[in-house]
Amino acid sequence: MIRNVSKLLSKTKNIGTQTKQNNQQDLKPQDFLYHDFDQNVETFRSIYVNCFDVMFRSFLLYGKTRALVIYIVGLSNTNGIEDFVLYPFMKETANEEQSFHKLLENQMPVSMVKRINTFTECIQSIATGYPILLCEGENDAFSLGLCKWEKRGIEEPAAEGGIRGSREGFNESLGINTSLIRRIIKSPALKMQPMRIGEYTETAVVLAYIEGLADKGLIEEISNRLKRIKIDGILESEYIEEMIEDNSYSPFPQILSTERPDIACANLLEGRAVILVDGTPFSLVAPISFFSLIQSHEDYYQRPLMGTLIRWLRYFFLGISLLLPSLYIAILTFHQEMVPAALLLSMAASREAVPFPAIVEALIMEISFEALREAGVRLPKQIGSAVSIVGALVIGQAAVQAGLVSAPMVIVVAITGIASFMIPRYAAGMAIRMLRFPIMLFAGTLGLLGIMMSIIAIAIHLCSMRSFGEPYLSPLAPLKFRELKDVLWKSPLWMMDTRPHFTGESNTHRQSPGLAPSPKQGGDQSE
Structure with a gap:
């Protein structure tokens, strides 16, 4: 920003008289405001040339001193500028002995008035919605706390809703x-x-x-x-x-x-x-850590046993989402002896008319499912869910009847899709969805060996990763047993008395010890 302002100022350094040039030479960097009011105004007008929404409102301070307010329409409070700047300063009565700074302190009902003395600070103030006030005889400008722009109200987050907990979400302000x-x-x-x-x-x-x-x-x-x-x-x-x-x-x-x-x-x-x-x-x-992506805010708003159960379900379906199509491909292609005879005959009968191998069949269905999911996100909200659900049902049924895919494959892909929705964080779900495809290719070429190689590669990658220098799999690797109480299971609140180890060793305890509830802790109960 300073570089851009310097470029603009360099174009206007020859504007004005020789006196203005001397004033400019007195200042070490060109970014400082000039002592000459006209030169400041001309510089700002040259900076905001072809900017129709930038307003330059000139007026006389008590009918004597020239002044200027610069603001952007739509970002600044125009009513506040009229009521708190123009009206009080354009009154006919004035105190001759009162300085301009005293006028700002005593007669401007604005909560925030900040003195600034560079073009960069002025441009930042104007762009943020805070008008600036220039006055003749002053080499400083004043940023006024009169911003007002349109903003969205506080609503419940659509992607992080829940049964219990706050309904407030951040907005764009x-x-x-x-x-x-x-x-x-x-x-x-x-x-x-x-x-x-x-x-x-x-x-x-x-x-x-x-x-x-x-x-x-x-x-x-x-x-x-x-x-x-x-x-x-x-x-x-x-x-x-x-x-x-x-x-x-x-x-x-x-x-x-x-x-x-x-x-x-x-x-x-x-x-x-x-x-x-x-x-x-x-x-x-x-x-x-990796486990932060699997945890949900509702884990802490439910009873410990329910929170632990839901967390373990999440871990289980995370594995289902990552590995189920690959396991189906590997077992059906290389390891048919692992399937019970009755189930194997049923699957063979359903695949009798399918012309593709299991890997091609799985890729067709997975890619189609991902396309339907993305289409449901991009379509308008009123029809997005209907199109995705109806499209999945119609296309799946039509593909089975046409003999392009088998019914077991449709079931596998449907279960995989449902499992992926249990991951609380969308970014983590996207990672699992992306990794699913290379694992399917390894399963189709190497069978269970390819799946094991993929799992080992993912584990090595996760162990080598860090988040701002901290191990990504902490506290599981390296193992810190005391901190597993909020990772593998959800302990009661009175047991979680320490903070994670990597967030400040100086203040490790977050609550007093001995907070476990007991009937003997009642204040008025007699022993």
Whole structure:
């Protein structure tokens, strides 16, 4: 941004008289505002040439001193500019002894007034929706807190709904998103570091963490990775995710994306960091492990036994989603002796009219199912679900009757698709869906040996991965038995008294010991 402003300023450095040029030479960088009011106005007009939505409102301060308000229509509060800037300053009565700064403090009913002295700061303020006020005789401008733009209301996240828990979700406004976190975590230890990324978009990004819980080295590493991003623009948090993750070529995400404030706050309380990006409801959480992608917020809003059962179902169907078509191909092609005789005869009868081998049959069905799933996502909401469901039923039935695929293969693909929907995180589900195809090819050429080789390759890849320097399979590899109470099973809340090991060794305990409920703990009960 500074580079662009310097280019624009270099075009206007010869504008004006020799006095203006001398004033410009007095300033070390060209980015500083000039002492001459006319030169400042001319520079801003040259910067915003062919920008019809940028308004230059000139007026006389108490009928004597020239002043100018610059703002963008649609981003600034025009009613506030009229009521709180133009009306009080255009009154006929004025105190001669009162300075311009005193006028701002005493007569402008605006909560935020910030003094700025560079063109870059002025352009950033205008682009954010904060008007700037220039006054003759002043070499500083004033950014006024009078922004007002259209924003979406707070709604329940469509992709992360649940039976129990908060119904609030982030939206595209960064200010609302930070306030939702502040409303849950009220401690001043919650820190939010602002920064801007993108040469042209100047996207506002906030790094949130709890001081004393998050490791200082982790926060410094995330901050350094964010600051070294040099790009034209940031349109969604995925841009940042790709720029700061450890392994960009891995199908598995190393950063958790969520649009639920309660999930973001839960990770903050565990010592992780949250990255909020203006213009998107999806926040980023780092560091994470593979098991963070399998856990759901509802695991913590249910009783421990139910949470553990659902979590184990998730792990089981994760394996089904990844391996079921490959197992079907391998057993039917190379290992028919593993199938009971009655079932094998039934499957052979259903495949009698199918002209393709099992691997081709599976690829046809899997690709068709993925196409239907993507079509259901891209179509309008009113017809998307109907098209995907009806299309799957009609195409599946027609393919079986035409002899292109067998009925058992349709059942296998349907079960695989249902299993993939049990993965809470869409990015993790996409990784499993992508890995399913190479495993099917290995199964069709090497049988069960190919499946075992694929599993070993995936395990090696996961063990070698890190999320901001932390092992991706932690706490399973390396093994930390105490932390398995929130991974392989869901322990009661009173048992989870420690935080994950990689999120700050200085404050490891999150609650007092001995909180297990007991009838003897009643305050008024006599022994």
